[in-house]
Amino acid sequence: MIAIDNVLLSDEIIEEEFVCDLTKCKGGCCVDGDCGAPLTEEETHIIARIYPHIKPCLDEAYIPEIERQGTHTIDSEYGYVTPTVNGGICVYGYTDETGTVKCGIEKAWREGLTDFRKPISCHLYPIRITSHPGYEAVNYEPRPVLCKPACKLGRKLKVPVYKFLKEPLIRKYGEDFYNALDHIALKHFDQKDK
Known part of the structure; x- marks a missing residue:
């Protein structure tokens, strides 16, 4: 430790x-999981604020889910999380021409539409952070x-x-x-x- x-x-x-090998996993971490990506409370506010700017970079099929569920949801185990489509792909994911799932928030960041890159839990994966009184694991x-x-x-x-x-x-x-x-x-x- x-x-x-x-x-x-x-x-x-x-x-x-x-080292992520997207040619093999095809961005499966954006699809496979118990819920969406964990978010900090601050990130929930950021994503709500930048949603109009990132919307053009999102998969049109998932926009109704965001507008139905909101820009974040709450999971009983993880707290604030990104919404998913039927418990699968994150609503902010999109599939590129190679069949790889990528982040629409990050795409908007790369295109200069926002200064927020993506949730820190996604950026840090495969590291997971758990908060405890007085420390983080x-x-x-x-x-x-x-x-x-x-x-x-x-x-x-x-x-x-x-x-x-x-x-x-x-x-x-x-x-x-x-x-x-x-x-x-x-x-x-x-x-x-x-």
């Missing part, structure tokens, strides 16, 4: 290797079948999870946090090599 400030991270975040939770190609590619390229997720980790916790994590990881591997 790694402790930085009030954040506890599982050792797998520095020990395991992972940060765990590596890839899906066993869906993420198998990403685990294989990560091992082939020798990219630790925390390095693959550098940008969203900095977005969530800041550069000082990431640098501290990197320092801990380097010390960990130095000691392993001795």
Whole structure:
């Protein structure tokens, strides 16, 4: 277990290797799950505010679901989440010409329509964060079948999870946090090599 400030991270975040392989999984994490993507309360307000700007980037077939359910819903286990279509694909997902599911919110961000990239839970996947009184638990939770190609590619390229997720980790916790994590990881591997 790694402790930085009030954040506890599982050792797998520095020990395991992972690189998304969209050619194999086809963005299945936007489709497969118990509910939509977890959202912070702040993100629920952001998505509601930017909805008119991201709407042109969304799959037209899913817009009625957003307008029926709202820009977010509440799950009994996860709290605020993105709505889904019949318990499957996230309403903000769209399928590109290769059959890969991608994020319409991120597409709008890439096109300069919004400064919000996508929910942090999506950006950090396969890391999952659980809030507890006084601390956050940060765990590596890839899906066993869906993420198998990403685990294989990560091992082939020798990219630790925390390095693959550098940008969203900095977005969530800041550069000082990431640098501290990197320092801990380097010390960990130095000691392993001795």
